[in-house]
Amino acid sequence: MHATRLLQIMSLIVFLLLLSCAPTPGGRRSxxxxxxxxxxxxxxxxxxxxxxxxxxxxxxxxxxxxxxxxxxxxxxxxxxxxxxxxxxxxxxxxxxxxxxxxxxxxxxxxxxxxxxxxxxxxxxxxxxxxxxxxxxxxxxxxxxxxxxxxxxxxxxxxxxxxxxxxxxxxxxxxxxxxxxxxxxxxxxxxxxxxxxxxxxxxxxxxxxxxxxxxxxxxxxxxxxxxxxxxxxxxxxxxxxxxxxxxxxxxxxLEHRGDTSEELRRLFEGTAEAIATFVAGPWFKEETHEETFLVLDYENREISFYREDIQEIYLWQNSIKNFYRGISIIAQNKTLPGLSISIYLSLQDANTIQISITTPEIRDPSPWNGTYSRFTEGLQRAFFSRSPISPRPLHLSGVFTNETTGGQVIFSDPSRLTWHTEDKSLSGFFTTYAIKEHTILEFLLFEERHTPPTHRLFLVTSSKEETVPLGVKKELVLLPIRLTPFGVEPLPSAVPITLQQIIREQRETPAPTPQ
CATH class of the missing domain: 2.40.128 (Lipocalin)
Incomplete structure (x- = not known):
């Protein structure tokens, strides 16, 4: 009797277990x-x-x-x-x-x-x-x-x-x-x-x-x-x-010099050849913000800079998959789990187009856009792994613009602020020598929505003298442009005189003990 009862209970348990595994109406069949x-x-x-x-x-x-x-x-x-x-x-x-x-x-x-x-x-x-x-x-x-x-x-x-x-x-x-x-x-x-x-x-x-x-x-x-x-x-x-x-x-397409024989050979070459060609610092066009890109192929790093924002990526791989460009896979140096794909297209020898996709982020990257190559002088200042020649001129502090008014502030080693009567521009500067000439180069960003501008000056005079208040520094700058034949003054160029007074620090005598 008890054995029969136990057998019935066990049969009921087995039936319920089988029933729980059966597919229900509307459920997915497995x-x-x-x-x-x-x-x-x-x-x-x-x-x-x-x-x-x-x-x-x-x-x-x-x-x-x-x-x-x-x-x-x-x-x-x-x-x-x-x-x-x-x-x-x-x-x-x-x-x-x-x-x-x-x-x-x-x-x-x-x-x-x-x-x-x-x-x-x-x-x-x-x-x-x-x-x-x-x-x-x-x-x-x-x-x-x-x-x-x-x-x-x-x-x-x-x-x-x-x-x-x-x-x-x-x-x-x-x-x-x-x-x-x-x-x-x-x-x-x-x-x-x-x-x-x-x-x-x-x-x-x-x-x-x-x-x-x-x-x-x-x-x-x-x-x-x-x-x-x-x-x-x-x-x-x-x-x-x-x-x-x-x-x-x-x-x-509009001819912009990018069909030169040199670039044609480059486009027919390998991804490594293109990566080597674009290595160096670039600045973003058509923006009021100071946005920079450094492609360091030798050390396999890609760096983006904008004001106080900096993102550094490890250059993992690159392939040539478009007529004038390469695709780069890069890994965030701080967040190793975050990778991005960078599509780089050469518009001409000094202009690239950057487009970035991130699998986890659907919005367009703020780093997307058109970038222009820095000149050789600015490259020496900003691309720290490139050979840097000694600066022929050291600038730091506040200078008064005696020609047009306002101030020029040099923040060592390479930042610059130029105040005029109606606006303020900020950016970067570098100095270098071309033969016997000392060149001062500015990259300036206006606060309003305007593209950055380059300004080149020939330092025609640099002197110091002692004055009653301390030491006076004076620079005379001539606006110029660089040509294959050397330095050439701009048409109607007016020299700019910058002056700085470094006040003498005098020691205050210690008070006499009473």
């Missing part, structure tokens, strides 16, 4: 047959309540994969996103199954199974990209229907740039997430997604939004040496549900 991958490749990771992604503490800047990967796999990046609006987050995992350079990158989608309380890989694809550097992925609503597409960019084994866009599709294996390719581009040019501002109604989910086009820019040189730029625009076709070519435009 049988191997529901996966668009091989059964032996189905992987699960059990999550205890404290390990749930919504409650898990992040480690560093990057999330950890919630699925197990094959041994010797190299994780490139992990993105935790909301793909199906079910209240549970999904994961995009990009990884290589081996560290071999030719091994393609695999993109995997991991979905949460609330029945078994596990994450499992529900879809994956092999990408044309092979380089773990210059790889980015995001989930963004490109088509405007509130369903995010998967956007992946990276570098192929041949060094080309590749863009892949995947759109969610119905899965033949049930309710699992599944995707299909709607655009694949391989190019040696530049690829960008043109993101339009969408309406408030779209942001509130009341209507659909305008689809974002994709723009591809390539360049070639014709027989006459003119650079021909081709812009191809892909737009979303709502009927075919793919991206198709809608417009192709060709235009000749």
């Amino acid at each position: 049988s191997p047959g529901s996966l668009p991958i091989l059964e032996q490749e189905t992987r699960f990771v059990s999550l205890s309540p404290q390990e749930h992604p919504n409650e898990q503490e992040s480690e560093g800047l990057f999330a950890k994969p919630y699925i197990s990967l094959p041994e010797s796999s190299q994780v490139i990046t992990v993105l935790t996103v909301q793909l199906d609006m079910d209240g549970e987050e999904e994961q995009l995992v990009a990884y290589k199954t081996s560290p071999q350079p030719a091994t393609p990158i695999t993109l995997s989608v991991a979905d949460y199974d609330s029945i078994r309380d596990v994450y499992r890989e529900v879809w994956k694809t092999s990408l044309p990209m092979t380089s773990p550097y210059f790889f980015s992925m995001e989930a963004i609503d490109l088509t405007g229907d509130h369903t995010p597409e998967l956007v992946v960019q990276g570098i192929t084994e041949t060094g080309d740039l590749n863009l892949q866009i995947f759109r969610r599709t119905l899965s033949p294996w049930g309710l699992s997430l599944s995707y299909r390719s709607v655009l694949s581009i391989t190019t040696q040019g530049k690829v960008e997604i043109v993101r339009h501002e969408r309406s408030t109604a779209y942001a509130e989910g009341q209507t659909t939004g305008q689809a974002f086009p994709v723009r591809v820019t390539t360049e070639r040189t014709d027989e006459g040496g003119t650079i021909i730029q081709t812009i191809t625009t892909y737009e979303w076709d709502v009927f075919q549900e793919v991206y198709t070519v809608r417009a192709t435009e060709e235009r000749a």
